[in-house]
Amino acid sequence: MIRIAIADDHTVFREGLVSLLSEDNNVSIVAQAKNGKEVLEILENESIDVLILDIEMPEMDGFDTIREIRQLDIEVRVLVLTMHSSLQFIKNILKAGAHGYLPKDVGKTTLLNALDTIHRTGQFHSPETAKMIMDDLREDTHTTAISPREKEVIQLIADGYTTQEIAEKLYLSRHTIESHRKNILLKLGLKNSAGLVKYAIRKGIVYC
Incomplete structure (x- = not known):
């Protein structure tokens, strides 16, 4: 009982x-x-x-x-x-x-x-x-795989900067920034920058 x-x-x-x-x-x-x-x-x-x-x-x-x-x-x-x-x-x-x-x-x-x-x-x-x-645990695992540099790139994407502007701010080539963006989307299983920004805000990776 x-x-x-x-x-x-x-x-x-x-x-x-x-x-x-x-x-x-x-x-x-x-x-x-x-x-x-x-x-x-x-x-x-x-x-x-x-x-x-x-x-x-x-x-x-x-x-x-x-x-x-x-x-x-x-x-x-x-x-x-x-x-x-x-x-x-x-x-x-x-x-x-x-x-x-x-x-x-x-x-x-x-x-x-x-x-x-x-x-x-x-x-x-x-x-x-x-x-x-x-x-959610799987998402957290993906999030921890994001490097500090990639987090910088995500933050700048969320802030509305273009690929060229991000490259100039980080003193990197446009090609390197594009590679970072593609790697981030691949790691997180996302399709585009809009989805990336929504995900990053929800998980506390960036702040807007």
Whole structure:
């Protein structure tokens, strides 16, 4: 039996989740909370296996709640259930100390599978989330392969300089700059300078 606590400030959603999960014989809903402070009070008095946690809550949000749980070294696994789905958001909650993530529009079967997986193994990543994270790691690997000189070239491209102007600024030939540009696109798997600039800004290689 998995002992569950649910934290979400939207009463209708929280109670709907309780009703949904209560239908499963492997789950026991031990407590509910509408903010992080209530979560910490529950964890002081109850043994909870998995905490289903929203992020945007009053008084103490999900991020602060996770950090406080980690700081207090409370033995509970945290599954974040939220409307946010960007890669950076997912990376932030995992970095904060969450054990898994799911969007709020997830189906019952997937949610129950996530609870069971986190309870047994200590973490859960859906195939979609795992793919996003792995793709990002591959991009980071490509980014680290960019040399300091190539980063200079990327920055100047992002600043709107032509190939000839970049060559003059770096005291290099036009041919060398063209070679740098082609090598950069090849390393990053990009097709043109427009895609390069978007990628470089997103990954923090350059700043505009």
